[in-house]
Amino acid sequence: EAQVTQNPRYLITVTGKKLTVTCSQNMNHEYMSWYRQDPGLGLRQIYYSMNVEVTDKGDVPEGYKVSRKEKRNFPLILESPSPNQTSLYFCASSPQESYGYTFGSGTRLTVV
Amino acid sequence: SQQGEEDPQALSIQEGENATMNCSYKTSINNLQWYRQNSGRGLVHLILIRSNEREKHSGRLRVTLDTSKKSSSLLITASRAADTASYFCATVSISSGSARQLTFGSGTQLTVLP
Numbered sequence: 760e761a762q763v764t765q766n767p768r769y770l771i772t773v774t775g776k777k778l779t780v781t782c783s784q785n786m787n788h789e790y791m792s793w794y795r796q797d798p799g800l801g802l803r804q805i806y807y808s809m810n811v812e813v814t815d816k817g818d819v820p821e822g823y824k825v826s827r828k829e830k831r832n833f834p835l836i837l838e839s840p841s842p843n844q845t846s847l848y849f850c851a852s853s854p855q856e857s858y859g860y861t862f863g864s865g866t867r868l869t870v871v
Numbered sequence: 872s873q874q875g876e877e878d879p880q881a882l883s884i885q886e887g888e889n890a891t892m893n894c895s896y897k898t899s900i901n902n903l904q905w906y907r908q909n910s911g912r913g914l915v916h917l918i919l920i921r922s923n924e925r926e927k928h929s930g931r932l933r934v935t936l937d938t939s940k941k942s943s944s945l946l947i948t949a950s951r952a953a954d955t956a957s958y959f960c961a962t963v964s965i966s967s968g969s970a971r972q973l974t975f976g977s978g979t980q981l982t983v984l985p
Contacts, residue, residue, distance in 0.1 A: 763913075792972075792973065794975075801959075801975055801976065801977045801978060802914075802959065802961075802975040803975075804972055804973070804974065807972060807973075817972060818974075847911070849913060849914065851914075851973075853973075856901060856902075856963050857901065857902055857919070857921065857963075858919065859904050859906075859916030859917075859918075859919050860904075860914075860916060860973060861916065862906075862913040862914040862915070862916075863913055864912065864913045865911070865912065865913055867911075
């Protein structure tokens, strides 16, 4: 089944403890992207990638890192999480810019 | 920053009625997309309309695009209770570089009453 898989689905962590949210797609898509969704603020793009080793900042990149060493994987790294990074995170992929994105099921992160 | 503003923020209709949602955006676009999100779950791509297209249909969905007004509308005909969800427009902007981003609007919460 064609899909974007995020792990974990739920995560509670403490301030400052590094964490990684994994994202993997099995559709050989070029484009991948991370979003966070917050009440009243909608979906905001964190980082995106157009291909292996090509990444760029979205609208809210502060406090996040990404890497794209392989086409299928696009992990989101929080080096030192803070409570304001508590949010619902989505990974998405697309074959190219003129196609729709396939979204993962989301990761609900709570930083205490 | 959010590219789109959607109107209305919330819409409640009876099953069988049509639902219309509007989206306005700010910059020149390559394409505009509509997504559906059931509560707390991942977004599902519904339809994409390119900047050189004016109207597109997919099943019970009809999308229009007016690039001169920087606006789009999504019409869902003969709505069903299962259409209850949040609906988002998203745009791919034409930026100065080669990178292009998908930017979402604020969303419309549609409730279809049985």
